[in-house]
Amino acid sequence: MIKTKQDFINKIHLIISVLIVVPVSFVYGFNPDWQFDIHLNTIDEHNFFKAIMGLYIGFSIVWVLGVFKTNYLKLALITNLIFMLGLGSGRVLSLILDGTPTFGYIFGTFAELFLGFYGLWVLLNHHTTTNT
Numbered sequence: 001m002i003k004t005k006q007d008f009i010n011k012i013h014l015i016i017s018v019l020i021v022v023p024v025s026f027v028y029g030f031n032p033d034w035q036f037d038i039h040l041n042t043i044d045e046h047n048f049f050k051a052i053m054g055l056y057i058g059f060s061i062v063w064v065l066g067v068f069k070t071n072y073l074k075l076a077l078i079t080n081l082i083f084m085l086g087l088g089s090g091r092v093l094s095l096i097l098d099g100t101p102t103f104g105y106i107f108g109t110f111a112e113l114f115l116g117f118y119g120l121w122v123l124l125n126h127h128t129t130t131n132t
Helices: 005-030 043-068 070-098 103-130
Strands: none
Touching: 005 043, 005 070, 005 103, 043 070, 070 103
16 A cells, blocks of 8 residues: 555555545435535436446555555556546536536535646656556
8 A cells, every 4th residue: 555655656546536536426326415516316317327436446456456456556647647636627628518516516626736747746646656
């Protein structure tokens, strides 16, 4: 897991991502109106949000593997930065085109962009010095 300062730098954002993404996935999958202004009315809408839940959990598994297994770290870093920057970019586009969402989504936008750019920074500056 985390044994050195370098491990901490390389992996902390993966741990933070898992700690946020897994609970959010269950909210999306089972009760999205609990924290968000989302009201599902059809089976297709419920199906869509369960699929998003599965996608979030699947990526989280890759990130956990990266924390515990060195040979998965680069894959975890790349998937995390794509996941976070993809979500953050989509949210920025929505802010521009659709307007201001609830606080949870605004916070999520900044958190996703931060985690994504942090992952990019780790990949470009630190990961290459210890593991490839």
